[in-house]
Amino acid sequence: MHPPGADTVLVRHGDLNTKSDTVKRYMVGILAENVEALLADRSIPGEVERRWNRPLVHTTEDAVADATDAVTDAFGVVSASPALTVGTEKATIVDALAEIARERYDGGTFAVDARRANKQVPYDSEELAREGGTAIWEAVEDEFEPEVDLDDPDVTFGVEVRDESAFVYLEKAPGPGGLPLGAQEPVVALVSGGIDSPVAAYEMMKRGSPIVPAYVDLGDYGGVDHVARAMDTVRTLSEYAPNFDMQVYEIPGGEAVDLLVAEMEQGRMLSLRRFFYRAAETLAERVDAHGIVTGESVGQKSSQTVQNLGVTSRVTDLPIHRPLLTSDKQDIVAQAREIGTYTQSTINAGCNRVTPDRVETNARLEPLLEHEPDDLLERAEEAARNAELVEP
Numbered sequence: 001m002h003p004p005g006a007d008t009v010l011v012r013h014g015d016l017n018t019k020s021d022t023v024k025r026y027m028v029g030i031l032a033e034n035v036e037a038l039l040a041d042r043s044i045p046g047e048v049e050r051r052w053n054r055p056l057v058h059t060t061e062d063a064v065a066d067a068t069d070a071v072t073d074a075f076g077v078v079s080a081s082p083a084l085t086v087g088t089e090k091a092t093i094v095d096a097l098a099e100i101a102r103e104r105y106d107g108g109t110f111a112v113d114a115r116r117a118n119k120q121v122p123y124d125s126e127e128l129a130r131e132g133g134t135a136i137w138e139a140v141e142d143e144f145e146p147e148v149d150l151d152d153p154d155v156t157f158g159v160e161v162r163d164e165s166a167f168v169y170l171e172k173a174p175g176p177g178g179l180p181l182g183a184q185e186p187v188v189a190l191v192s193g194g195i196d197s198p199v200a201a202y203e204m205m206k207r208g209s210p211i212v213p214a215y216v217d218l219g220d221y222g223g224v225d226h227v228a229r230a231m232d233t234v235r236t237l238s239e240y241a242p243n244f245d246m247q248v249y250e251i252p253g254g255e256a257v258d259l260l261v262a263e264m265e266q267g268r269m270l271s272l273r274r275f276f277y278r279a280a281e282t283l284a285e286r287v288d289a290h291g292i293v294t295g296e297s298v299g300q301k302s303s304q305t306v307q308n309l310g311v312t313s314r315v316t317d318l319p320i321h322r323p324l325l326t327s328d329k330q331d332i333v334a335q336a337r338e339i340g341t342y343t344q345s346t347i348n349a350g351c352n353r354v355t356p357d358r359v360e361t362n363a364r365l366e367p368l369l370e371h372e373p374d375d376l377l378e379r380a381e382e383a384a385r386n387a388e389l390v391e392p
């Protein structure tokens with residue numbers, strides 16, 4: 001809900017406040033660019049003003065709700081508020097609060113949350129909140145009995161007084177938090193057609209790392225549905241990052257999978273993971289990325305026991321980031337739904353079909369290497385060199 005006449009979006013960031021002024025200015029610049037790109041991609045009118053340490057979006061009242069949604073999709077944003085802009089005089093702000101109350105407050109409890117970024121004004125936050133609260137009360141008391149609740153109000157009237165203007169708002173829409181995308185170097189994201197890997201990729205994006213998506217084509221064991229699901233999820237992720245290239249590297253892995261199925265029983269799934277990681281490392285060198293991200297989580301599958309993760313991870317020198325390492329499946333599913341990458345489909349494709357009858361849960365490296373095809377890793381490197389870019 002926004003105040004009548006609201007044509008500005010306040011953008012709040014969190015982790016940037018822990019940075020030095022120089023780093024903060026740089027990162028706020030990236031944040032502003034990303035917000036501009038999100039607005040443009042969704043054809044929402046809006047200009048980003050970077051003058052303050054926290055950016056503002058100037059838009060129209062008709063577009064202010066969509067602009068707020070776009071802002072809260074930007075990584076690094078903690079919350080955003082569609083706000084009415086008024087002068088910084090106390091009487092002006094108090095009048096605005098009364099007017100907004102008449103239009104938007106129709107029952108329940110309320111509170112005023114007033115803050116001053118500009119300490120030069122001749123009143124303090126408490127005084128403003130108190131006088132604003134009285135004005136709100138008087139504005140509605142003929143209609144219903146208002147009630148103040150400072151701890152858990154139904155309606156919060158927010159006021160932020162800055163240098164030249166004050167902003168009045170009724171809503172703090174939550175954003176993802178984290179850091180602006182591009183504040184970190186890129187990583188290769190291994191995305192399968194599953195639920196977990198897109199969520200893991202999103203988590204890295206949330207900490208500022210652009211992703212280079214990579215999908216390993218499993219040949220007959222993958223199938224069109226599997227590829228389509230992976231591409232769909234990358235397309236969804238790219239909507240959070242319209243100013244970043246999110247084409248997918250499709251790594252040909254069909255022959256390697258056939259070989260593993262023909263030659264290996266015990267440890268087959270682990271060697272397949274080693275193939276993935278080595279291919280991802282080679283691709284990372286090719287595209288100048290600095291890590292690998294996967295959707296693995298401890299104990300979720302037999303290949304994801306701590307022993308097996310320990311053994312398979314040793315195939316690369318690059319770090320393998322696993323943001324979901326300690327997450328429960330139901331939380332991952334909930335997050336996938338929230339970010340829009342959840343897929344209802346439970347088709348039996350991909351790694352599930354490569355799984356042998358007896359799975360290894362307690363692997364050791366030496367016996368695994370004895371059984372693994374000698375040229376598996378060379379095949380992985382070659383496959384990554386031959387990977388082609390496809391539009392998701």
Ligand SMILES: Nc1ncnc2c1ncn2[C@@H]1O[C@H](COP(=O)(O)OP(=O)(O)OP(=O)(O)O)[C@@H](O)[C@H]1O
Pocket residue numbers: 189190191192193194195196197198214215216217218276293294295296301303350351352
């Ligand atoms: N075909 C593939 N292409 C690229 N990466 C893959 C592929 N299959 C699996 N991965 C990567 O390896 C990780 C572990 O794979 P695993 O088979 O255990 O998971 P999954 O159920 O297929 O997929 P997800 O983890 O996304 O639900 C995945 O999280 C993903 O990062």
